[in-house]
Amino acid sequence: MHTTEIILGLLTAVAALAWLASRLRVPYPILLVLGGLGLSFVPHLPRIELNPEHVFLLFLPPILYYAATQTSWRDFRANLRPITLLAVGLVLFCTVAVAYAAHQLVPGLSWASAFVLGAIISPPDAVAATAILQRLRVPRRVLTVLEGESLINDATALVTYQFAVAAAVTGAFSPAGAMLKFVVAGGGGVIFGLLVGIVVVWVRPRIRDSAVENVVALLIPYIAYLPADRAGLSGVLAVVTCGIYLSRRIGRITTAQVRLRTFAVWEAFIFLLNGVVFILIGLQISRIWKDLSPSWLWYATVISIVAILARMAWVFPAAYVPRWIVPGLRQRDPVPAFSFIFLIAWTQMRGVVSLAAALALPLTMPRGDRDLILFITFGVILITLVGQGVTLPAMIRALKLDVGPDETEDEEVTARYLAALAAIERLDALGAANGDAAAMLQRLRATYDDRLSYYSRLMNPDGHDLLTCETGEQAIHQAIAAQRDMLLRLRDQGTIGDDVLRLVEQELDHEESTIR
Numbered sequence: 001m002h003t004t005e006i007i008l009g010l011l012t013a014v015a016a017l018a019w020l021a022s023r024l025r026v027p028y029p030i031l032l033v034l035g036g037l038g039l040s041f042v043p044h045l046p047r048i049e050l051n052p053e054h055v056f057l058l059f060l061p062p063i064l065y066y067a068a069t070q071t072s073w074r075d076f077r078a079n080l081r082p083i084t085l086l087a088v089g090l091v092l093f094c095t096v097a098v099a100y101a102a103h104q105l106v107p108g109l110s111w112a113s114a115f116v117l118g119a120i121i122s123p124p125d126a127v128a129a130t131a132i133l134q135r136l137r138v139p140r141r142v143l144t145v146l147e148g149e150s151l152i153n154d155a156t157a158l159v160t161y162q163f164a165v166a167a168a169v170t171g172a173f174s175p176a177g178a179m180l181k182f183v184v185a186g187g188g189g190v191i192f193g194l195l196v197g198i199v200v201v202w203v204r205p206r207i208r209d210s211a212v213e214n215v216v217a218l219l220i221p222y223i224a225y226l227p228a229d230r231a232g233l234s235g236v237l238a239v240v241t242c243g244i245y246l247s248r249r250i251g252r253i254t255t256a257q258v259r260l261r262t263f264a265v266w267e268a269f270i271f272l273l274n275g276v277v278f279i280l281i282g283l284q285i286s287r288i289w290k291d292l293s294p295s296w297l298w299y300a301t302v303i304s305i306v307a308i309l310a311r312m313a314w315v316f317p318a319a320y321v322p323r324w325i326v327p328g329l330r331q332r333d334p335v336p337a338f339s340f341i342f343l344i345a346w347t348q349m350r351g352v353v354s355l356a357a358a359l360a361l362p363l364t365m366p367r368g369d370r371d372l373i374l375f376i377t378f379g380v381i382l383i384t385l386v387g388q389g390v391t392l393p394a395m396i397r398a399l400k401l402d403v404g405p406d407e408t409e410d411e412e413v414t415a416r417y418l419a420a421l422a423a424i425e426r427l428d429a430l431g432a433a434n435g436d437a438a439a440m441l442q443r444l445r446a447t448y449d450d451r452l453s454y455y456s457r458l459m460n461p462d463g464h465d466l467l468t469c470e471t472g473e474q475a476i477h478q479a480i481a482a483q484r485d486m487l488l489r490l491r492d493q494g495t496i497g498d499d500v501l502r503l504v505e506q507e508l509d510h511e512e513s514t515i516r
Contacts, residue, residue: 010279010280011275011276014272014279017031018032018275027389029125029349029351030385030390032274032278032279033381033385034382036279037378055359056235057225059273060236060353060356061224061225061226061235062218062221062222065220065239065240066266067243068240068242068243068244069244069247069250070499070502071151071247072497073248073498074494074497075498075499076148076151076244080148081329082319083145083148083149083152084152085318085322086314087148087151087153087155087156088156089314090153090311090314090315091123091160092122092160093310093314094118094121094122095115095119095160097313098118098121098307099111099114099115099117101306102117102376105299106299106372113369115164116161116168116365116369117303117373118164119157119158120161120358121303121350121354121376122153123150123154124150124347124348124350125150125350125352138343139340142340151240154236155237155240157353157357158353159182159234159236161357163181165362181232184232185233185234185237188231189233189234189236189238190234192224193224193228193237193239194241194245196223200220201245201249201253204217204253213254213262214261217258217265218265220242221243224241224242247498251487251488251501257513259505263506277352278351278352280355297379299376299379300383304380307348307350307380308384308388315344319335319344340401343396343401346395347392348384348388349381349385350380350385351381351385354377355378357377358374358377358378361373408497411495411496411497412496412500412503412504414490414496415486415487415490415495415501415504416455416504417455417456419487420451420455421452421486422483423444423479423480423483424448425482426479426481426482427441427478427482430478436471437474439472473515480508483508484508487501
């Protein structure tokens, strides 16, 4: 079977499993991982050998970059303390706990290989978690903390992973040197990602061809990742920093048509990448399955339990101890309800990052250790993703979470009201050069007056008081531009989050794209 046929077969399998997941109303990551496992039993399945050096470069940068561009910086910054405790402290704690358990459990497993395994399975995956949680009614802060954790924990885990792999291959390891490199790699990655973002902000408005601009948009995560990684910096943090930086400026440096096209391309691209990674692990397992020892199933089960308990053991003290030590923190941010903390602790599905890290293990590692780590990684993903993912709906119902008011809805109404008000102010400042333009101005003014009245009623249901163009097309552009300017100001002031900005701005992009 030729490579082309294999690739087309993988993409077809991803599409079919995703369709089946939607029909069964099952989150697609769960069905994809089960589908990958099923593929391992297909007789005469072609053997696919991936170059480990290419796995991170091909899969991780775009996945992390897209997640960063969808992150609300305001919410991320507001929850930086719990995110950091989970993304740095918990990852290191889980790595050590899993490494110790694996070294004690598996005869002959070196400490270096044990730490490689710990680093691989320590970071939970936001793609899997949010794909499940977004279908359920949970507090918004839970999603914010989990998504924010996934952006940073990948960097912590992968830097630890690189040191552990080097130790497993060379047999040399220096704790002091590793700590210094950890700090340099993290800080350098953030700085490099910021520099790439600044350059992109300067370059993109100067690209006149929309097709070229879309290609550049797809290359950005690789441009941020590859040089940073080759320089010994954290390519993950470079990509995440660049993505967050650009997400706050994309409305000012691109047109509505480009944003709509790019968003559609990115959505399909990321979905295919996630799906292909899950399928590939099944194909890799088919090679290991022939030499499977019954004890490996036991190892995977025990390591999964250790990883789950390690998160439980960290999350609760991390929620209570800082507030006991710092009274001011307790006043500013009271202790969340037990159900809130338990949901954070329970939601720890492993996914794409762990798969990519396992697939990227150097072939120069001891063959038995590499196959064992790959199998245990798949076992942990299967147990956490399927086991915990399937039980989440029942768990949430049992916890009886107090979701509270949906602040996003209030922010959205505020954003739409003030955007319509900005459009009216811009229209009132325009003069009409002819009758057609005057008629368009009048129609637009009436349209935005209706919007203003509607959103003012939503903001205040009790009825209290609230707070020259040549063509009609120019008037429409001006009205939309005023709304976009207002949305950006509201975002910059912290009145609304990036998610609300993207929601309303996408509607403006669609409206503007229809103008001839």
